[in-house]
Amino acid sequence: MKSDRDKTTVTLEDLLRLKRAERPAPGFWPEFDRELRAKQLAALVVERPWWRTFPARAIAGVARYHLPMGASAILALTFLSVREYQTALPEAGLATPVLEFSTQPNLESAGGNVIEIASASDAAPDVRPVAAAAERSGLAIGEASAREEIRSVSAMAALIGGTEDSGATFRPPARSTSENFSAVQEIEALFGNRTLLAAASQGFESRVLPARQPVVDPLAQMKPPSDVRRARFMGTAFSTVASVKPVATRNSERLASRIADQRLYEAGVSRLGLGGDRLMVKF
Amino acid sequence: MDATKVIGKTLVASPERAQEADADVEIVRLVQAGDVAAFDRLILKYRERVLGIVYHLTSNREDAADLTQDTFIKAFQSINRFGGQSSFFTWLYRIAVNTALSHLRKHRLRSFFSLEMMDTDQPVSREIIAALTDTSGAERDTYARELQEKLNEAMQKLSTKHRTVVTLFEIEGLSHQEIAEIMDSSVGTVRSRLHYAKQLLQAELQPYLRR
Numbered sequence: 001m002k003s004d005r006d007k008t009t010v011t012l013e014d015l016l017r018l019k020r021a022e023r024p025a026p027g028f029w030p031e032f033d034r035e036l037r038a039k040q041l042a043a044l045v046v047e048r049p050w051w052r053t054f055p056a057r058a059i060a061g062v063a064r065y066h067l068p069m070g071a072s073a074i075l076a077l078t079f080l081s082v083r084e085y086q087t088a089l090p091e092a093g094l095a096t097p098v099l100e101f102s103t104q105p106n107l108e109s110a111g112g113n114v115i116e117i118a119s120a121s122d123a124a125p126d127v128r129p130v131a132a133a134a135e136r137s138g139l140a141i142g143e144a145s146a147r148e149e150i151r152s153v154s155a156m157a158a159l160i161g162g163t164e165d166s167g168a169t170f171r172p173p174a175r176s177t178s179e180n181f182s183a184v185q186e187i188e189a190l191f192g193n194r195t196l197l198a199a200a201s202q203g204f205e206s207r208v209l210p211a212r213q214p215v216v217d218p219l220a221q222m223k224p225p226s227d228v229r230r231a232r233f234m235g236t237a238f239s240t241v242a243s244v245k246p247v248a249t250r251n252s253e254r255l256a257s258r259i260a261d262q263r264l265y266e267a268g269v270s271r272l273g274l275g276g277d278r279l280m281v282k283f
Numbered sequence: 284m285d286a287t288k289v290i291g292k293t294l295v296a297s298p299e300r301a302q303e304a305d306a307d308v309e310i311v312r313l314v315q316a317g318d319v320a321a322f323d324r325l326i327l328k329y330r331e332r333v334l335g336i337v338y339h340l341t342s343n344r345e346d347a348a349d350l351t352q353d354t355f356i357k358a359f360q361s362i363n364r365f366g367g368q369s370s371f372f373t374w375l376y377r378i379a380v381n382t383a384l385s386h387l388r389k390h391r392l393r394s395f396f397s398l399e400m401m402d403t404d405q406p407v408s409r410e411i412i413a414a415l416t417d418t419s420g421a422e423r424d425t426y427a428r429e430l431q432e433k434l435n436e437a438m439q440k441l442s443t444k445h446r447t448v449v450t451l452f453e454i455e456g457l458s459h460q461e462i463a464e465i466m467d468s469s470v471g472t473v474r475s476r477l478h479y480a481k482q483l484l485q486a487e488l489q490p491y492l493r494r
Contacts, residue, residue: 010492012485014411015434016453019339022431028348029330036326036352043356044319 300370307371314362322362326355329372332455333379339450340383340443342435350386354379369464376451377465384443430491437487445480452477 273280307328313321333354338347357378365374416426438446447466451457452473459477463470485492 010411010414012481012488012492013453014414015430015488015491016449016484018411018430019434019454020335022338024334024344024348032330032348032352033326035348036355039352039356040359043360 304370304372308367311362311365311367311371314359315365322359325358325371325375329375330355332372333375336376336379336450336455337383339438339454340380340446341387342439346386350382351379354382357382373461373464376457376461377467380447380451380465384447387443433488433491437484440487441480441483445476445483448473448476449480449484 273282307325310321310324314325330351334347334351337350337354338344341347341350354375358375365371412423412427412430416423438449441449444466448462451462451465452459457465459470459473462473466473
């Protein structure tokens with residue numbers, strides 16, 4: 001080669017032949033074989049098309065976020081519940097004074113029955129007509145009707161007193177019950193109807209303060225055995241029927257009054273029996 | 284069909300190549316029958332030549348290693364489609380050239396050299412370098428390194444087709460017909476590309492040529 005030609009002659013082919021002398025480093029081939037083996041093994045695994053692997057991958061992707069999604073849902077639910085509860089609290093706080101306020105004018109508008117409110121704390125049988133009147137007038141009356149009542153009473157007071165400002169003394173009892181009570185007393189003085197205002201004042205105490213049990217002779221509380229038996233047999237029927245409709249209550253009372261004590265006693269005796277230390281009742 | 288165009292036909296230049304091609308076909312039949320380990324023999328036989336082709340086309344040793352591995356993986360995956368119309372090495376070279384050219388097309392703007400060390404102790408390279416310079420020792424190695432960079436720069440200035448022809452003919456020593464078969468073109472086209480590429484390289488490397 002070199003000896004065959006002139007020493008100074010170097011052709012393009014000679015230069016290109018120099019590139020054959022470029023060799024990789026000594027440790028190249030072991031690394032090359034190792035990487036090639038890994039790629040060859042990976043190539044042996046047949047890759048499935050994407051439309052077959054997509055559902056499994058999508059499910060796996062969603063499954064990875066199950067726990068965070070559940071926790072987020074619970075947090076969101078809790079947040080909404082607390083928020084609803086907080087917005088409902090002020091409404092519930094307003095509902096109580098409206099109910100108290102609406103009760104008072106309705107009692108006044110009930111006429112002669114208002115007097116019976118005063119005796120309601122003393123005598124239990126007199127409560128029924130008052131409760132019926134209250135139910136008729138509507139205990140669940142809204143705030144609008146309560147304000148209408150205030151306006152009518154204040155107008156009456158203005159007519160009698162000759163001033164427009166007297167109506168301003170009426171305020172909802174939620175703010176200050178004592179102020180309203182004093183206002184009612186002023187109206188009482190203007191009206192001259194002491195019976196109405198006295199009844200209102202007595203009713204107020206019974207409503208505001210807890211009812212105190214009157215001192216009663218224990219012997220007076222005892223009832224005859226016939227009354228006890230009749231109450232036992234008819235108690236369940238009365239409680240369910242009387243609580244729903246007043247008419248049904250009247251019918252039950254009428255039915256109960258027709259049953260003679262003697263008949264009840266005989267029926268009770270025939271159905272009762274003693275066996276050892278047991279009391280047997282037949283139905 | 285063009286008379287000079289040879290496609291789908293085994294071109295064997297010498298009896299040694301004919302024996303080599305027959306041996307390759309037998310190994311390929313084994314691989315096609317399911318003997319995966321037989322493919323390792325083909326890898327061992329052709330890995331240096333395939334690496335050389337890819338390296339001279341890319342002038343980057345890291346890319347050359349990856350592309351050579353990809354070449355063998357592609358050959359392994361499509362070995363069942365090899366019907367024996369051409370020799371195995373021609374078929375494998377075609378895969379290597381196409382893989383390298385595809386890589387060059389994708390990374391046209393990101394090309395930088397990462398050259399292998401030139402073995403200046405080889406007789407051929409030692410004589411050539413000695414003819415080019417009278418220096419010795421460290422200066423001689425520095426000169427060889429500079430010459431190597433200039434050669435690669437000149438090669439990268441060629442188009443991919445011209446570079447491929449020069450690489451396969453001048454460096455790998457394939458015939459025109461083999462190159463035509465690998466590049467899926469005619470022998471005349473190969474000759475013409477080779478002539479044009481040499482003119483460009485001569486202009487680039489004129490300071491290093493001595494007449």
